[in-house]
Amino acid sequence: MKTIRALGIVTAMSLLVLLAMACSAQEADAPQQPQAPAPAAPAQAAPAGSMMTGAAPQAPQEAAPAAAAAPAITAVPVAPAPAMTPPTPVPTPVPMAVSDWVAEYLASDGYKPEWGQPVYGGILRYGANLKLNGHDPNYGHTYEGPQFLPTYNSLIKYDPWQGLTGPILPDLATTWELSDDGKVVTFTLREGIRFQDNPHSTLPAEVKAKVAGDEFTCEDAAASLNFAIYPPQSLKDVGVTHAGPRLGLGHLVENGATCPDGPMGYTLRAEFRETRAGTVNKFAGNTGMPNNLDKDLIEWWAAECPDCFDQTTDETYLYGTGTGAFIPVDRVQDVGTKIRANPDYWREGLPFLEGVDHIEIEDATTRFTALITGQTDYYGEGSASLLPGQVEQVLDSFADEIHLEPVLHLWGKGLQFNMHREPFNDERVRYAIHLGIDRDDWTEFNRIKDQVGVIRPTNWMPPGTVWAIPDDELWETPGFRVGQGKVDDIAEANRILDEVGFTGSPRFTAACMTTPAQIFIDGCEWFKDQLKKNLNIELSVDVVEESVQRERGQTGHGEPPDYDVHYGSKARTDVADPSDFYNIFLVPEFESWYHRGTGRFQADPERAQRLLDMANAQAVELDPVKRREIVHNIEREVIQAAYMVPMPWSIIWPAWHSDVRGWRMFNHPSQIKWSGWERAWLAR
Amino acid sequence: MQRYLARRLIFGVLTAVLVSLLVFALMRIAPGDVAQSVAAQQAGGEEGTVSEEDLERIRVALGLDRPLHIQYWTWMSGFVTGDWGDSLFTKRPVFDEFKKKIAVTVEIVVASEIIAIALGIPAGVLMALRQDSKVDYIVRVLSLAGLSIPSFLSATLLLVFGAYLLRWSPPLGYVPLWEDPVINVKQFIWPAIMVGYISAATKARMMRSTMLEVLRQDYIRTAHAKGLREYVVTARHALKNALIPVVTVIGITMALSLGGSVVIERVFELPGIGRYILDGMLQRDYPVVQSMVLVFASAVIVVNIVVDLSYGWLDPRVRYQ
Incomplete structure (x- = not known):
């Protein structure tokens, strides 16, 4: 009997040890979330550029009907404020100082009153369904895009709060004009914009010295556009074709992006071989729409490291340098990436988020359970949106906590x-x-x-x-x-x-x-x-x-x-x-x-x-x-x-926690939506 | 002993060579053009077309245009010198990736085996000692369940029930053991339990049957007749002899655990060899799949040799010839 008792005790002990370990794991649900200090409220300052929507172009007007009435989708009720306690320590919200940019956005048609006022701080955790294998800003990367596209700005863009039915907004360009024959687009560039000075950057010192803090001028915009449509032979040799930009703007004359006011000027001229009705729209929403990089970075990329942006490693991920709202700060292969707010972002008052962590979760069930248990805030994209069974589960059991936004697939x-x-x-x-x-x-x-x-x-x-x-x-x-x-x-x-x-x-x-x-x-x-x-x-x-x-x-x-x-x-x-x-x-x-x-x-x-x-x-x-x-x-x-x-x-059924605000999804969402991260916030 | 070991090693090497030939051939027989997949990846998944020239350029760059025996020899000769080639997709050296990922898989396999041994052997002995009792029936049902439910299903059930009933799911991410042991254990305990449960069930049932057989031997009866305490009879006389077949099972279950890691690592998002090989198979990443399968096969061969050698320690009557 003693033996039986002893064996019983051993078995029970084993079970207890496992149970204890398991329980401790349960208590520490997602402890790795870095504790982000609340950022200081941004100073009130006038924006560097105006919010004007540019000289009325012919193509955007023409394109308006392209994205006309949205189809009648049975609306999923917007969930009320979250009932769930956030599972991780979150920064204390800081009362926001309303800048002109923020005021403009909050007054725009795309703002939803139920979002309430923006809150600064917090790390949004994104459940990414794919590994990041490339971070070339000239590709679409609908799934991978959020991990690097918020580092950049385009010249113009669709309003991320209104999608294809809204106006085209200026980004790094303040105005644009289409010639009468439709073959030339002339952009006036925003002045005073500087490229990010990322302390985490792993660029070679001599390259970083040229890029970090450099002013964005026409030479950069022209180099970016020419590079996007006509990648140099060194990139083609390693299989990089920039197929996305070429699909929409492939009719650009070779080296057709020029600077009539000189390379350090602020006028960009883009000349095309033929007239196409969608030319301007493609600048605002193409797959791999031309994102702007520093000319020196492009030259180094082409000469020294042609596949660096298309074969992502933990090191090359940190090469990414643009003028955007977020800077890349970390990547761990097979685990995820982190981007953080650019402290010197030219749109004062933005972004609201302190950063975004992208956690690679390839398995759909695991990604879903991470969402409903609060380990992530955002579930996938496009084909990796919620599965029908998961939508049903959300409607049945998590409607108060998870926001569904059904839209037409790309x-x-x-x-x-x-x-x-x-x-x-x-x-x-x-x-x-x-x-x-x-x-x-x-x-x-x-x-x-x-x-x-x-x-x-x-x-x-x-x-x-x-x-x-x-x-x-x-x-x-x-x-x-x-x-x-x-x-x-x-x-x-x-x-x-x-x-x-x-x-x-x-x-x-x-x-x-x-x-x-x-x-x-x-x-x-x-x-x-x-x-x-x-x-x-x-x-x-x-x-x-x-x-x-x-x-x-x-x-x-x-x-x-x-x-x-x-x-x-x-x-x-x-x-x-x-x-x-x-x-x-x-x-x-x-x-x-x-x-x-x-x-x-x-x-x-x-x-x-x-x-x-x-x-x-x-x-x-x-x-x-x-x-x-x-x-x-x-x-x-x-x-x-x-x-x-x-x-x-x-x-499709994109889903996110109800405390993610300032974020919307529209029909046929392509990578243009990722420019919207800068307006999202966490209402925790 | 030395001759036995040498012979086993030679057979082990031959087995590994056969496995290498098999996996090399299967990867190329299986339908699916790796050049097409690489081209799609290089195009960033966009909708462009791929010309025959592009495909040929990719094939040449990947060495796929060379005769098969040259490809095989290049891979094998590189494999033994630590040059396992580069992934066709990430371009990163397979051996470097292996070094990064092996710790994850080894940790899952070792942890699951520890759990399996800690649970399975005592449970098997308990069932044998309490044959046909309630305890026996309960543990048998549990072990049968362990054998019947594959680890990917039990892991999925864990996720689903944990999320629905407790609003809990296992922690995400990966922290190496040497960086933060506490967080590491919290990340690995669940996958280890899921894999270990199946392994424990196998061991428990094997332990029960061998223990029952040993307990009916004359020398056990003699030990009881001598007035030895039951603990001494069970632990010193019965258990050691009953363990020999179970040790064999440990070798087999470790191999199964390696296989189980392929799915478990994906479900729990752990960046180990299992996920690496799964991704490689889906993409037809020849160097990755070939090298990892060969590593798995080598591991199974080594474990089985170690198991065979352990017989001599467990049973002095065993002689290696």
Whole structure:
């Protein structure tokens, strides 16, 4: 019996020790959060620049309708003030001294009264879903962006509190002007701006001596723009192409950014090869919109360290130097990064936050539990937003503590046909599939409690914008109809398939390739169900890894893609400009890998050429009314062409703690949102 | 003994070479073009196209254009000299990364084995001594649960229930043991428990069955008849002999714990070898996966040799020939 007791005691002791250790771990939930002293209230001072929105440019006016009415999204109630005790020590809020910048922002249309007054101090903890592998400010990096883009300023930007529906604001430029022929943009630069003097910088001493505290002048702006669009050969040799900026502003003349008032002047002239309607918008919201660096830093980067900003290490992360509200202060590989407020930021009174810690949490469940237990304040972005099940849990159990802000995704999804393969080389078959699916069923499939998960009706252009075919017309268009209209569509689809000769059972079989993410598997599974149910077509689901998908889809080298149909993200937009979509769909020069080589020119060369001509025509049409007409004609024609079946636009669910204020999310959020960190605060 | 050890080492090296050939071949047979993935990474994930020239340039830069046997020889000859190549994606030397990350994985494996031994062996002995009692049934159910629930599921359940019921989740981040032992233990205790639970269950069930067998031996009956105290009979006479098969299991479970670390490190966001190899596999990062698999295989080989050698200490009748 003594032995049994002894063994019992040993086992119990082991359990107790584990329990004690576990409990102590529980008590010390997130102790690593650095205790940040409350910053001193900033001195009241007039801002260095004015808040004027610049000389009324032609392109922004034209672009306004591009981001017009937002679609009707069932609103998630804004959560009241947090009930939860913050899990970590937080600095005592300091009464703010209202500067002119802050007063301007608080008086602007984007300010929400329920936010209350800004509070200084605090570290916002961001649950980052990806490792930081590159911090080149010329890339989009929708997920990685918050870790380094707040270090920089652009020349102009969309208002981060109003998104694409708001005005374009000055940033490092105070005014801008588009020439009559639309080929030259002239910026007047803000004076008195200096580059950050970051004590944590690991730049070589001789480089840092030239950069830190140097004044921002035209030579820096010109070098930054030329560098963004035309990276030097040394960068190309290591694979750095700056694809993002090139997509939007690739029509810049080589070395087309010049300084008519001399390199130390404050006038920047940007000359373009051709007129494009979205040029100014792209300065304000392009993927990898030109962010401004010091000319000396750029020259050193190109000459001495061409892959330093694209292969991030703990050391190279601290090379980042701009004029922005935050400076990089630390990175630990596989753990995270830290940015802190720039004490000399030129917008006096900003930022409100003392800093942002980005904690790498790749696993979605871990990231979610960190959010709801208060270890992080912010959950992911874009495709890494809350999963539908997590949204439901927040609505059920954490609605008071977690704020959801549903917005339209940057990406539109759809089913792509490989038109090199039978029967998808036959336009009638593709069109029959477009007719034969019930998009209302997809809407229901994506509903989360009383929240809609997708927006109907959607063709290629994002719903709710003036570029989209008006809803009234689209609801009546075959394929998009509901009720009896949908019954008729399905009957017509079956008639077409009979006519083509697919009369067997099943009519034919095909495989739907996609990647392992649940949102994509759901798409293929749904099509499988719809095609079987409505058209008696057998579709199998072929889930492959990302690298395999690229191998099978990325061709354009004379070989057709190796799939039947492919479900995935098909279109993305920065500023909801039609060229964002048509370039990667229809224009060979810019085509994205998943549209390239899918055989539309082989299937119907006349139609493909006609669509290409229209895509190019709308890109250079400065009259918004005429441009919209061209866009609507393209939209109508691609329905007939049925190169792909676009699905109702998805809603994503960014989430943050209710005590994060001064932060908003808008439809199609790209990296432009990260300039908004400087206006966010923690109401703790 | 020395001849035995030499023979085992030779077989161990041969096994490692076979594993290296296997993983080298599998990485290249598996579908997925690493050059495409590298190109996508270099384009910052943007939507640009990649020309065949770009892909060829990447293949040349990565050495993927060379004949397979040259690639293999370059890797293997480098491996034994500590030059494990550079990651195709981060460009950082794999060996340097390994040195940074190995401490995390070793700590998980060692901590989980300590937990498993501290829980599993006493629990197994207890079940054997109280065969078919309530204690036996309860511990058996618990150990069966440990065997049935994979560590990634138990870890996820821990996160979910902790968050919902207690508003608690394990601390994030990583602090090395030598920098702050207290915080380090708080970060590692949960993953170690999750991995250790499975390992403890295996040991407990093995311990129970071997202990039951030993307790029925004549010499145990004789020891009781001599009037020895039960503690002495159990601890000195029965336990040592019953431990031999369990020691074998320890070798196997350590190997399993290494494998378990792949998922556990991701769930608990610990920057160890497990996460490194998982990321490498998803990206087709040949040097990373090849080298890490070979390291895992070598570790398993070494552990098993050590286990075999420990038989002689546990049972003097064992002779190495």
